[in-house]
Amino acid sequence: xxxxxxxxxxxxxxxxxxxxxxxxxxxxxxxxxxxxxxxxxxxxxxxxxxxxxxxxxxxxxxxxxxxxxxxxxxxxxxxxxxxxxxxxxxxxxxxxxxxxxxxxxxxxxxxxxxxxxxxxxxxxxxxxxxxxxxxxxxxxxxxxxxxxxxxxxxxxxxxxxxxxxxxxxxxxxxxxxxxxxxxxxxxxxxxxxxxxxxxxxxxxxxxxxxxxxxxxxxxxxxxxxxxxxxxxxxxxxxxxxxxxxxxxxxxxxxxxxxxxxxxxxxxxxxxxxxxxxxxxxxxxxxxxxxxxxxxxxxxxxxxxxxxxxxxxxxxxxxxxxxxxxxxxxxxxxxxxxxxxxxxxxxxxxxxxxxxxxxxxxxxxxxxxxxxxxxxxxxxxxxxxxxxxxxxxxxxxxxxxxxxxxxxxxxxxxxxxxxxxxxx
Ligand SMILES: *Cc1c(COP(=O)(O)O)cnc(C)c1O
Numbered sequence: 001x002x003x004x005x006x007x008x009x010x011x012x013x014x015x016x017x018x019x020x021x022x023x024x025x026x027x028x029x030x031x032x033x034x035x036x037x038x039x040x041x042x043x044x045x046x047x048x049x050x051x052x053x054x055x056x057x058x059x060x061x062x063x064x065x066x067x068x069x070x071x072x073x074x075x076x077x078x079x080x081x082x083x084x085x086x087x088x089x090x091x092x093x094x095x096x097x098x099x100x101x102x103x104x105x106x107x108x109x110x111x112x113x114x115x116x117x118x119x120x121x122x123x124x125x126x127x128x129x130x131x132x133x134x135x136x137x138x139x140x141x142x143x144x145x146x147x148x149x150x151x152x153x154x155x156x157x158x159x160x161x162x163x164x165x166x167x168x169x170x171x172x173x174x175x176x177x178x179x180x181x182x183x184x185x186x187x188x189x190x191x192x193x194x195x196x197x198x199x200x201x202x203x204x205x206x207x208x209x210x211x212x213x214x215x216x217x218x219x220x221x222x223x224x225x226x227x228x229x230x231x232x233x234x235x236x237x238x239x240x241x242x243x244x245x246x247x248x249x250x251x252x253x254x255x256x257x258x259x260x261x262x263x264x265x266x267x268x269x270x271x272x273x274x275x276x277x278x279x280x281x282x283x284x285x286x287x288x289x290x291x292x293x294x295x296x297x298x299x300x301x302x303x304x305x306x307x308x309x310x311x312x313x314x315x316x317x318x319x320x321x322x323x324x325x326x327x328x329x330x331x332x333x334x335x336x337x338x339x340x341x342x343x344x345x346x347x348x349x350x351x352x353x354x355x356x357x358x359x360x361x362x363x364x365x366x367x368x369x370x371x372x373x374x375x376x377x378x379x380x381x382x383x384x385x386x387x388x389x390x391x392x393x394x395x396x397x398x399x400x401x402x403x404x405x406x407x408x409x410x411x412x413x414x415x416x417x418x419x420x421x422x423x
Contacts, residue, residue, distance in 0.1 A: 006036035006397075007290060007329075007373065014331045014371055016290070018400040021331045025292050025369050029408060031311035031392040032292040033380050035065075037073060038398075039288035044077045047280065050255030054263060054276065059103050061241040061281025062088055064377035069396050069405035070285060071095045080123070082241065082279035086113035093120060103238065103277065105152070105202070107132075107173055114139045118147060126200045126238065128152045128175055130184050133194065140193030150198035150238060151185060153178045153223065155216040157203050167204045175201065178219055182226050189232055196232055198277070199223060202240025205282060208250050210258050213239060217262060221269050237266075238277035245286040247325055247374050252283065282377040289376025291316050291392070292331070293356075295368045296348070305341045307364055312347025313354040314386040316372060316379050320353045328357045331369035336361065345370065349387045380406075385414055 006017050014021045016034050024034055047058045059080035062071060066088060071081070072095040080101030081092045092102055104117050105126040114136055117125065127133050127149050140147040154175035167174045176184055181199075188194045203216050217239065224234060239262065244252050255278075266272045293311035300306075318324035328345055343364065345357040356372055383391050390409035395402050 005287070006039045006042075007371070009333070012332060014329060014333075016397040016402075019397045019402050021290070021292055021371060022369060024395055024397075024402055025294065025331070027402075028393050028395060028404065030292050030294045030369070031315045033289055033375065033392050033394040034292060034402075035067075035070065035285075035289040035376055035394065035396045035405075037396055039376070040070065040073050040285065041077065043284045043288060044074065044079065047255045047278070047284075050257075050259040052256070052259070054259070054272075055274075056259065057101060057236075057275060057277045059101065059277055059279050060284055061279045062092065063381060064281030065285040065289070065379070066091050066381055067394055067396075067405050068095055069394075069403070071097070074284070080277075082281070083117075083122075086110070086116050089113070089116055089120060089122070099123070103150075103200075103279070105200075105279070109136075111135065111139055114147070115143065118143055118145050122148075124148045124150050124197055124236070124238075126150050126152045130176070130187065133184065133188055133191070137188075137191040137193035146193055146195040148197045149188060149194050150196075150200045150234075150236070151176060151181055151188070152200050152202065153181045153220065155201050155203065155219040157212050157215045157219075167202055178223060181223055182230070185227055185232050186230060196234065198234050198236035198238055198275075199227075200238030200240060200277070202279065203242060205242045206244040206250075207242045208244040208253050210253055210261050213242075213258055214261060214265065217265055221265070221271065224271065224274075225269075234274065236275040236277055237271075238279065241279040241281050241283070243280050243283035245283055245374060245377075247286075248327065255280075255283075284377075286374050286377035289374075289379060291372040291375040291379060293370050293372065295364055295366055295370065298343075298364060298366060300341070305343045307343040307345045307362065307370075309345055309347060309356065309370060311356060311372065311392070312349040312387070312389065313351065313356075314349060314384045314389050315347070315392050316356060316375055317382040317384075318378055319356050320351075321382075326357060326375060327373040328360050328362065329371045329373055330362065330364070331371055334363035334365070334368075336363050345372075349389070388414055390414060 059082040084106040152175040293309040297308040393408035394406040
């Protein structure tokens with residue numbers, strides 16, 4: 001496998017692998033999500049290279065992109081799955097995932113979700129509060145089972161030195177404070193419905209350096225030693241997901257670099273016998289997908305130029321939600337001049353927040369096709385029907401072939417299950 005991007009220009013037309021994106025847009029319409037199977041495999045391979053014979057379980061954080069074709073690809077490659085809902089559990093089981101490779105994260109697990117996961121026999125519940133632990137104990141006992149448990153601790157990694165961290169801080173809703181963890185583990189050890197198997201954290205997303213992971217690891221190691229002193233021995237250590245990708249000019253953290261550092265530290269503390277779990281989402285799918293959209297109108301004013309396209313915040317929410325930056329690439333680029341205008345690329349939704357990119361120099365004409373790059377993670381999965389817009393179709397390219405992995409939704413289906421009150 002080559003490491004070049006599967007999205008590249010061939011004879012003036014942007015392709016996904018060997019398939020022209022212009023052709024896909026003609027065949028399937030826009031907005032259209034296009035994924036590259038090769039890119040998924042390439043991203044997976046970088047974790048395999050990093051694992052290099054060590055006891056590492058990579059559980060794909062499937063909320064990034066949970067299309068069955070994507071899940072099935074990762075299952076075939078040997079991935080486990082990190083799920084955050086009963087719905088995601090059902091998707092994982094639908095592609096034949098091995099429950100013994102599924103970890104269940106999330107702050108708000110409901111009783112039915114716990115039951116479904118116990119029934120399936122998941123590897124581990126990543127428990128995020130003492131309340132949840134009590135409920136899980138009850139539910140498991142009610143089923144005559146024991147729930148395998150890891151406590152998600154919040155290592156309170158310093159945000160000032162690592163600005164991209166957003167979920168590993170004290171003021172955050174996720175996990176339990178690391179100072180409380182020993183006490184809660186001791187409580188868990190008294191519960192008949194609970195079997196302690198590990199510890200986990202997930203400190204944030206789009207992290208591009210190893211340092212925050214290593215800070216968190218250091219704190220987890222202290223906890224693991226304290227637990228051992230109290231007779232609580234763990235089987236695995238889960239460092240979560242969060243590895244960044246290149247949206248613009250970031251240098252992503254290679255899994256190998258992270259894993260080498262992690263195992264060096266574990267060995268130093270005689271803990272390399274622990275299984276290591278990672279839960280990458282974005283880094284496995286983000287750069288494996290683009291969102292294709294067609295320019296509907298160009299609108300020029302003194303203050304600003306707008307390219308109004310047929311994709312919108314309901315298709316790709318990240319710009320609106322996080323002010324995220326996505327590269328915008330014309331599928332058939334026109335020559336640029338110094339006075340080529342700069343555009344805000346916006347959708348048709350009735351919200352000022354409905355934009356996909358801002359202030360981009362683009363040589364555009366009505367009808368041109370644009371590719372919103374790096375849209376393979378947190379793209380389709382965050383999409384909605386807002387403004388009664390059917391959701392985009394999804395296509396997976398594999399070499400010179402393209403497979404529709406989810407057809408465009410039809411308008412009737414949007415409200416087919418709604419009902420009016422009786423007269
Ligand atoms: C979202 C999430 C992930 C995946 O995060 P990425 O930044 O996409 O790698 C992993 N673990 C948990 C608990 C999550 O909530």
